[in-house]
Amino acid sequence: xxxxxxxxxxxxxxxxxxxxxxxxxxxxxxxxxxxxxxxxxxxxxxxxxxxxxxxxxxxxxxxxxxxxxxxxxxxxxxxxxxxxxxxxxxxxxxxxxxxxxxxxxxxxxxxxxxxxxxxxxxxxxxxxxxxxxxxxxxxxxxxxxxxxxxxxxxxxxxxxxxxxxxxxxxxxxxxxxxxxxxxxxxxxxxxxxxxxxxxxxxxxxxxxxxxxxxxxxxxxxxxxxxxxxxxxxxxxxxxxxxxxxxxxxxxxxxxxxxxxxxxxxxxxxxxxxxxxxxxxxxxxxxxxxxxxxxxxxxxxxxxxxxxxxxxxxxxxxxxxxxxxxx
Numbered sequence: 001x002x003x004x005x006x007x008x009x010x011x012x013x014x015x016x017x018x019x020x021x022x023x024x025x026x027x028x029x030x031x032x033x034x035x036x037x038x039x040x041x042x043x044x045x046x047x048x049x050x051x052x053x054x055x056x057x058x059x060x061x062x063x064x065x066x067x068x069x070x071x072x073x074x075x076x077x078x079x080x081x082x083x084x085x086x087x088x089x090x091x092x093x094x095x096x097x098x099x100x101x102x103x104x105x106x107x108x109x110x111x112x113x114x115x116x117x118x119x120x121x122x123x124x125x126x127x128x129x130x131x132x133x134x135x136x137x138x139x140x141x142x143x144x145x146x147x148x149x150x151x152x153x154x155x156x157x158x159x160x161x162x163x164x165x166x167x168x169x170x171x172x173x174x175x176x177x178x179x180x181x182x183x184x185x186x187x188x189x190x191x192x193x194x195x196x197x198x199x200x201x202x203x204x205x206x207x208x209x210x211x212x213x214x215x216x217x218x219x220x221x222x223x224x225x226x227x228x229x230x231x232x233x234x235x236x237x238x239x240x241x242x243x244x245x246x247x248x249x250x251x252x253x254x255x256x257x258x259x260x261x262x263x264x265x266x267x268x269x270x271x272x273x274x275x276x277x278x279x280x281x282x283x284x285x286x287x288x289x290x291x292x293x294x295x296x297x298x299x300x301x302x303x304x305x306x307x308x309x310x311x312x313x314x315x316x317x318x319x320x321x322x323x324x325x326x
Contacts, residue, residue, distance in 0.1 A: 009059035011048040013066065021069050022048070022062070024077065029065070032080045033058055061087055067094050078302060082116060085299045091117075103148040104155065107202035112148045118300035119145060126260055129292040131250065133238075133281065134262045136296025139307045142262040143236050147196040149260070150232035154214065159256070160230040161213070164193040165249070167220045167240045190217050193236060220245055229254035238263035238278045240270055246277030266314070 013022075023030040030041055039052035041062075050059050064083050065075060073079075083093045102111040103123065114120040119141050125132045126149045134142040150162045168189040187194075194217060197206040209215040216222075220241065235241070235249050238261045246261075253259050263278040270276060285291050301307050 006052060007050075007055040009050040009055040011050070011059060011062055011066070013043075013046055013048055014070075021075065022065060024075060024080075028077050029075055029080045032077050032084070033061065036081075036084050037061075057087065064093050078115070082299070082302075086117075089299065103145070104152040104200065106200050107205065112144075112200065114145065115141070115302050116296075116300040118294075118296040119302075122294045122296060123149070125292045125294045126258070129290060130257070131253065131259045131291045132261070133278070133291070133293045134260060134296065135265060135278070135282075135293065136300060137264055137266060137298060137311045139301040139311075140296035141300065141302050142264075142296060143192060143234070144196050144199075146234045146236075146260040146262055147193070148200055150234060151197075151200055153232045153258070159232045159258070161216065161228075161232070162209075163216045163218070163223075163228060163231050163233045164190070164197075164236065165218050165220045165223055165234070166190055166193060166236045167238075167245060189219065193217050193234075220249060223249055223252050226252055227254045228252050228257055230256040231258075233257060233259045235259070235261045236263075238281075239265050239268045239276050241277035242270070242274060243277045243280045246281050250281070266311075 024032075033039070033041060037052065037054035037058040039050050039054045039058040041048065041050050041058065043049070048062060050062070052058070061080075061083055064087075065080065068075060068079065068083075086093050101123070102113045104112050106112060114123045118136070122132075122134050122142070122145060125134075126146065134146060136142055147164070150159075150164075153159045154162050166189055194206070197215065197217070201209070206215065210217070220235065231254070233252070238246065240263075241249070249261075250259065261278070261281070263276075265276065265279060268276050282293060286293060298311050301311065
């Protein structure tokens with residue numbers, strides 16, 4: 001058995017740098033690094049010292065993090081994880097950083113902007129195309145960024161109305177057994193859309209705009225027979241549409257309108273034998289002028305770092321199961 005080489009790396013830091021900026025609150029950023037690399041990290045005067053088998057790799061990440069701090073950006077565990085994931089793919093955060101465009105501000109004054117390379121591409125697609133498909137796994141910000149773009153367009157008077165739709169996959173017979181009127185029956189299916197609106201606009205502003213019909217949050221079935229002019233329309237969870245529903249939705253687009261379709265083709269809940277309208281749309285519409293497909297990846301996941309690991313574990317399991325069946 002060969003000897004394991006323990007490396008040591010020293011990184012000079014500027015005197016005015018507060019180690020809390022790098023290490024994070026309660027050393028949270030430091031813990032992220034040590035969860036991903038076999039390394040011990042500590043500070044001695046004006047040096048960060050790394051010792052361990054992964055000291056070189058961890059040192060490259062710290063150099064990137066110091067560059068982020070010098071540029072005035074705030075570090076958090078999410079950013080540290082993202083820098084690490086880019087390094088795994090041989091990419092640099094500093095060379096591939098997302099743009100600094102702020103889409104809008106939440107009602108608490110927090111800026112909403114793309115956080116990853118994939119989100120920046122998605123943001124630019126929505127800005128420049130009339131119909132955009134945002135496809136990717138859970139936690140990549142597909143719905144949230146689309147809602148933020150819709151709110152920005154409404155506030156800038158680019159559109160008169162925001163319409164958010166979702167297929168109620170289990171609507172059928174089960175819906176009849178739920179208490180309340182029709183709106184109360186379908187609201188649980190629409191909750192993720194309300195969550196995004198409440199987070200950005202605040203609950204009171206959302207409800208006021210909804211009462212004035214500037215915002216509609218509706219099941220997909222409500223779209224039939226309408227022509228939607230001067231609107232920003234979002235279809236969420238589009239993997240659960242049928243081919244007929246997808247065609248119906250896309251042909252609602254009127255003058256001065258923009259549509260964003262979001263979905264995750266790994267989470268299709270349609271009955272067995274029903275083909276997803278999202279998959280069909282890619283096969284039918286790829287290359288159609290004015291339509292853009294933007295694919296987000298596990299590196300764009302902006303939820304808890306465990307979400308990415310769970311996604312990868314399921315993908316690996318499905319891949320192995322398929323190979324065994326073959």
